[in-house]
Amino acid sequence: MSIITTDQVVLDLSATDRHEATRTLAQTLVTSGRVTDLEQFLTDVRKREEQMATGLPGGIGIPHARSAAVTEPSLVFGRTTGIDWGAEDGPATLIFLIAAPEGGGDDHLKILAALARKLMRREFRESLAQAADPAAVVDLVNKEVVGS
C-alpha cells in the first residue's frame, strides 16, 4: 500500500497551534485504520516534539514518531497559512506528519528517509506549495519519492 493517499492530504488545514494541527492530520490515519489509538500516537509525537521542535527552515514542520499505535508507515500532508512549529525563521506552511510503526520494515523506512531528503530540495517544496488538489500531492510524492 502507498504511504500516502488522497485521504491523507489536507490542503486547507486550519488550527491554532501545532498540537491541534497534528491531531487533525492524525485523525485521517485513524479513519483509514493506519493508526489504532489516536491518543497514544499523539502522545508519542508530542514526546518527540518536546525533545526538539521539528519545525525546519523554509516553512516546514515534520511532526513524527515511531509508535506502537501505527500499523504501517504513513505520511499525511497538510498545507496551512502558517503555524508556529518552533523553527527560527518563522511559522510552518507545509506540514508532514510521519507515522512509523515501532519495529517498521526496512523498505518503508527507506521511503521515509528518501522523503526527508527530498524535503530539503526547493523545487519539491515549491511543487507541494502549488499543488492544485490532493491527487497532485499524492502523484508528486509517489513520483519523486517512492519511484526513485
Add this chain to the structure above:
Amino acid sequence: MKFVGVTSCPTGIAHTYMAAEALEQAARDAGHEMEVETQGSAGSSPLKTETIASADAVIFAHDLEVKDKSRFAGKPTVDVGVKKAIADAPALIAQAVRLAEERAANPQAASAAGAGAGAAAGGGALVTKVDQGASVGTRIRQWLMTGVSYMIPFVAAGGILIALSFMLAQVAGGKKGAIGVTNYSLTDAAGLAKSYNLMTHFDPTSGMNWAGLLFVVGAASFGFLVPILSGFIAFGIADRPGIAPGIVGGSIAATMGTGFLGGIATGFIGGFIALFVSRWKVPKGVRGVMPVVVIPLISTLLTGAIMIIILGRPLKWLTDHLTDGLNNLGTNGAGLVLLGVVLGLMMGFDLGGPVNKVAYTFATTGLATVAASNGDAPQLRIMAAVMAAGMTPPLGMALATTVRKRLFTPAEQENGRAAWLLGASFISEGAIPFAAADPWRVIVSSMVGSGATGGLVILFNNTLRAPHGGIWVAPLIGNPFTYVLAVIIGTLITAAIVVGLKSMRSTTSVQATAAADQLVSA
C-alpha cells in the same frame, strides 16, 4: 575538497536524512565532494575506509553518539547538532574547508589539536566536546576536556615564551640573567628599580629587556589558564551563557590562590547555575533580556559569591597541601621517581582517556604554578616525565608493527605507520586503535613502558617547560639526550611486551580478524 560526514537524530527517520541531504547539496554547490553516512533507522551503509582516508575533513551533525567514531580519528572535525546542518549547511561546509586548510598549512599543530584540542580549532562558532545523551561520567569528562582543550593554547604560548625568555636571559645576562628576568613587569613594582618597568623603560638594544618582554607576555598568557579552564568547562555545560560566570569565577579562583581545583569548581558551579537560570520559563517580554542581562548577572554573582564565601578557603588549603606534598616529594628523590612511575602508568592506562588526562592536567597546571621559577623545579620534571610517558605507547605500537608484521592486521599495520608521527608528537591517542582491538595486551604493555619512561625521566633529571609538542620541543627539554634515551627505552619495553603477549595468542585469531577486516572493507 572531499568531505565525509555522519548524521543522526533521536528517532532516526527524518532529521538524519534531511541533514545528510542538506550537507551533500551544500558541498556540491560549493564545488566539493561529500559522502554522508546516515546513522538512522532505515539502515546505514557505512562509509568506505578509503573514502574516510581521502577526506580532507569530517562533519558530524548528530544528536546521538557517532557510531565507531574512532574511524575518523585525527581528521579535522566539525561537530554540531543535527539541526544545525539542516538550518545552515553551507556554513558548516565553509567551516570544514577552513579546518582542512588550516590542517594543510600546519599539519603538526593540527594533529595535536585533533587529539586534545580539536575544539579550539573551530573557526566560526565555538565547539564543545560534549555529546548530548552520553552517560554522566562521560559527560563530566567531556566538560572537563572542553575546558582543557581551550586552555591548551594559553599553556603552549605561555610555556614556550617563558622558556625562550630564560634561554635568552642566560645568553644576555649570564648566570644571574635567568633570575633577573623574572623582575620585569609593566608597572613600577615595589622594591625594584624603575628600569624593570618595560612599559616606561624598554631598551631595544638590551638583550635582557627582550628576554623580559618574552617573560611578561608569557606570564600574561599563563594568567588566563584558570579563568579559561573554568570558563570553558561552564561553556561545555551551559553553552554560551556559561562563559561569563565561568571566566569570572575562574579569575576569582586564581586570585584566591586555589589553582586549577578552584577553576574546575567554578567551572561546574558557573555552568550549572547558568544552565539552571537559562531554563527558567519567563514571559515573552523578559525573554529578550535573559541572555544579555538576567543570566549573566545572576549566574556570575552567585558563582563569585559561592567561591568567595564558601569554597575559597577549603580549596586553598587543599591546593597548598597538594603543592607542598609535591615539593616535599621533590626534595626526597625516591618519592619523586615513584611519582614519575605512577604518572607514567596513568598516561599509559587509557591513552587519552580520563586517567591519562588527570595525569596530564596535573602536570600542565603544575607548570603554571612554577611559571616564574627557574631551574629544575619538581613541576618541570613532572611535566617532562608525563610527556615522555605519553609518547611511548604509540611509538611502542609502531615499533611492534614494524618488527612483527604478522601479529597485526593490515589495518593495524597502517595505523602503525601513523603512530610513529603521533608518538613523536606526544599524541597518546595514536595507540587507541590498537587498544580498542585488543585491550588488555596493549594496555598492559603501554602501561609498563610508560611507567618505566616516567621514572627514568625523573632519574635523569630532565625538565620541560612546554605543555605539549613531543620531539618538536626538544630545544626546551633539559638534557634532551637522556630524555630521548628514556623514551626509547619505554618504546622498546612496550613493543617487546606487546609482541610477547600477542605471540602467545594463537595466530589463527589474528588471521580471523584480518579476514573479518577484509570482509568489512570489501
